[in-house]
Amino acid sequence: MPTVIVPYVRDPVDKSYRKMMAGVARFERERALAPAASLRFRLLPRLPTTDMRGVALRIAGERISVPLALDADHSFVLPRNEEALRDDAAVVANRRADSLTWRAAIHSPGLAPGTRRLGDLRLECRVGIVAGLISNNSPIFGWLSDALSDAGQVCTSADGNYLFFAERPLFAVTVRHGARAEVLPFKMLYAGGRLSAGDLRFCDCQVLLDRSYYAPIFDPAWPDEAVLEFAYMDEPAGGAP
Structure with missing residues (x-):
């Protein structure tokens, strides 16, 4: 495997390798929700000042250091490594803590651009909670402190508050199945429109607020x-550019 040097960063972004592998196991157990999809994880900017150029990622422990390959969209596959599990390793990025956020990325093939399948999103939520990817600590998300590891509570409740991010700023989101279609209400966009300027700095949506739903x-x-069908802010009236 090629050597990748990850520059030392004080207080780096990191996640528990064991928890993330528990997320992988959850994906395998419940992949009936998205039977044609595969699992990746993705790094996203959390701060307006976050520079995504040159982001590097590795599995790091006391006795192990394994570089992880990032795609152009900063997504990656997390391989199983028994030594990393024994070492209670971390997945570490060369960025400071709170500069990045993390999400599971599960995409069934064959979907039209600007759409997401609901089963994929259900599984993303369950994997993300078990893997410990969420880092919201605003008072508005305070309930998460007691439910971070309970995917059933978070992902099956109308009060779950699991944020997803679109690729571009959102104008509207429509849910469609067969002849039934509903436009999501405003309270399901932009983190519910409930975050004050003070709260926003505690939410991992702060730089992605206009993409959140x-x-x-x-x-x-x-x-x-x-x-889910997305209408984006940068589309002209009457259709996509």
């Missing part, structure tokens, strides 16, 4: 095959 992953009336 909640999905009806908790609502069994929408099947896994339902699709």
Whole structure:
């Protein structure tokens, strides 16, 4: 495996390798939600000042250091490494803590651009909670302190507050299955529109606020095959550019 030098950073971004592998195991157990998809993890900017150029990532422990390859969208596959599990290693980026956020990335093939499948999002939530990816510590997310590891509570409740991020700033989101279609209400966009300037600095959505949305992953009336369709701020009226 090629050597990648990750410059030393004081107080770096890191996640527990064991927890992230527990997320991988959850994906394997519940992949019926997204049977044609594979699992990746993704790094996203958390601060306006975060420079995503040159981000490097590795599995690091007392006796192990394994570089991880990042794609152009800063996503990666997390391999199983028994030594890293024994070493209670961390997944470490060469950026300071709170400069990046993390999400599971599960995409079924064959979807039209600007759409997401609801079953994929349901599984992303369950994997993300078990893997310990969420780092919101605003009072508005205070309930998470007691529910961070309970994917059932977070991902099946209307109060779950698991934030997803679109690729571009959002104008509207429509959920569609067959002849049924509903536009998501404003309270399900932009972190619910409830964050004050003071709260925003504690939310991992702060630089991605205009791309953030909640999905009806908790609502069994929408099947896994339902699709979310995004209308973006930069699209002209009447269709995509």
